[in-house]
Amino acid sequence: MSTIWHQQTLNLRSRSRGFHLVTDEIMSQLDRIDEIRVGLANIHILHTSASLTLNENADPTVRTDFETHFTRAVPEDTSLYQHTLEGPDDMTSHIKASLLGSSLTLPIRNGRLALGTWQGIYLCEHRNHGGSRSVIVTLTGEG
Amino acid sequence: MSTIWHQQTLNLRSRSRGFHLVTDEIMSQLDRIDEIRVGLANIHILHTSASLTLNENADPTVRTDFETHFTRAVPEDTSLYQHTLEGPDDMTSHIKASLLGSSLTLPIRNGRLALGTWQGIYLCEHRNHGGSRSVIVTLTGEG
Amino acid sequence: MSTIWHQQTLNLRSRSRGFHLVTDEIMSQLDRIDEIRVGLANIHILHTSASLTLNENADPTVRTDFETHFTRAVPEDTSLYQHTLEGPDDMTSHIKASLLGSSLTLPIRNGRLALGTWQGIYLCEHRNHGGSRSVIVTLTGEG
Numbered sequence: 001m002s003t004i005w006h007q008q009t010l011n012l013r014s015r016s017r018g019f020h021l022v023t024d025e026i027m028s029q030l031d032r033i034d035e036i037r038v039g040l041a042n043i044h045i046l047h048t049s050a051s052l053t054l055n056e057n058a059d060p061t062v063r064t065d066f067e068t069h070f071t072r073a074v075p076e077d078t079s080l081y082q083h084t085l086e087g088p089d090d091m092t093s094h095i096k097a098s099l100l101g102s103s104l105t106l107p108i109r110n111g112r113l114a115l116g117t118w119q120g121i122y123l124c125e126h127r128n129h130g131g132s133r134s135v136i137v138t139l140t141g142e143g
Numbered sequence: 144m145s146t147i148w149h150q151q152t153l154n155l156r157s158r159s160r161g162f163h164l165v166t167d168e169i170m171s172q173l174d175r176i177d178e179i180r181v182g183l184a185n186i187h188i189l190h191t192s193a194s195l196t197l198n199e200n201a202d203p204t205v206r207t208d209f210e211t212h213f214t215r216a217v218p219e220d221t222s223l224y225q226h227t228l229e230g231p232d233d234m235t236s237h238i239k240a241s242l243l244g245s246s247l248t249l250p251i252r253n254g255r256l257a258l259g260t261w262q263g264i265y266l267c268e269h270r271n272h273g274g275s276r277s278v279i280v281t282l283t284g285e286g
Numbered sequence: 287m288s289t290i291w292h293q294q295t296l297n298l299r300s301r302s303r304g305f306h307l308v309t310d311e312i313m314s315q316l317d318r319i320d321e322i323r324v325g326l327a328n329i330h331i332l333h334t335s336a337s338l339t340l341n342e343n344a345d346p347t348v349r350t351d352f353e354t355h356f357t358r359a360v361p362e363d364t365s366l367y368q369h370t371l372e373g374p375d376d377m378t379s380h381i382k383a384s385l386l387g388s389s390l391t392l393p394i395r396n397g398r399l400a401l402g403t404w405q406g407i408y409l410c411e412h413r414n415h416g417g418s419r420s421v422i423v424t425l426t427g428e429g
Contacts, residue, residue, distance in 0.1 A: 003146045003289045005428040007324045007395060038150045040185055040281055042326055044393050046402030048342045053241040056191045061225035065234045068223065073359070080354065082347035091351045098339040098386055100241055105248045105391045107187050107279045109150060114279055116189030136393045136400055138326055142148040146289045181293045183328055183424055196384040199334045204368035208377045211366065243384055248391045250330050250422045252293060257422055259332030285291040
């Protein structure tokens with residue numbers, strides 16, 4: 001038994017503003033997780049106006065309701081903020097990114113992410129036109 | 144010196160809606176942390192309507208005030224959401240879970256969690272009747 | 287190749303209430319990260335009324351707007367909370383600390399944090415007079 005380290009940059013295709021289930025897009029690009037019996041996967045997004053979270057992976061209305069909530073809770077009122085050069089979705093995207101977080105550190109068991117039945121990875125795209133997003137995945141564990 | 148890996152699923156007993164200090168319940172069930180001189184503990188909850196956070200471990204009114212805040216900040220108004228089949232606490236629980244987060248990654252020093260004096264682990268139960276909750280704890284470090 | 291473990295407590299100088307870029311203050315005190323080719327850095331704050339987040343590292347108005355947002359979103363109205371012995375910024379600081387989180391787990395690549403171009407580490411000081419703050423940094427990776 002030895003400790004495996006593996007790191008890989010992945011590109012996630014451009015998505016519309018909102019919350020998107022990306023578990024399969026990440027896992028299908030990821031190498032070597034099958035070699036790890038017990039370990040951790042850190043998934044880190046390299047941007048400050050998009051974020052990652054874990055939530056319900058079945059009903060798409062959960063993702064719609066997330067967008068509704070965050071648009072209401074962080075109002076796009078440019079009179080509230082100074083950093084609005086790129087539009088009303090500029091500063092609000094930074095705030096949402098920090099509320100939700102830029103990374104996930106997830107358990108690995110028997111070569112797979114050990115998530116709950118209903119847990120999936122969301123890409124949270126806070127910009128109106130965010131473009132493609134990059135994440136660095138770092139895997140470590142006992143092989 | 145070698146790197147230790149240890150992973151364990153723990154069940155946390157059913158609790159009422161609100162914020163609950165569970166440091167002792169987790170630590171009393173956890174094996175092998177005493178073997179680790181320097182390391183990390185990842186605690187991951189396997190649910191999407193409960194969450195984990197670290198906060199004040201002494202005054203119980205802090206936990207009451209947390210519940211007050213989140214109930215006010217994420218209103219249980221079913222007209223705001225589509226995903227409400229399980230009641231007014233359904234979608235709001237998913238939102239709170241992502242605001243607070245599904246996991247903690249904590250330092251280990253000399254066989255114990257290296258937390259601040261006032262830091263304790265909260266189980267955040269967002270459902271009115273959530274039932275028992277499971278977490279996966281992954282320990283790694285230098286033994 | 288072997289797995290390196292390194293842990294270090296760092297003190298961050300006292301700052302005014304608000305959001306502060308501390309990437310350089312942390313990195314300048316940190317040993318041994320240059321030995322790690324692929325790894326993870328966990329930065330954990332030992333307090334419950336200050337927090338850490340990752341966000342935009344260039345325009346200082348982003349940090350000002352963060353303070354504006356969180357002061358508005360978590361109102362300092364003592365009639366809302368019980369835990370207010372230390373003043374109107376007492377309970378609100380605990381809430382903000384959990385919304386933003388007490389730790390960051392970041393990828394290391396080629397001896398440096400592998401952050402996005404615009405990402406920097408913020409110390410989020412929620413108290414009016416918080417004083418100096420301590421973090422534990424745990425590094426692990428393949429040397």
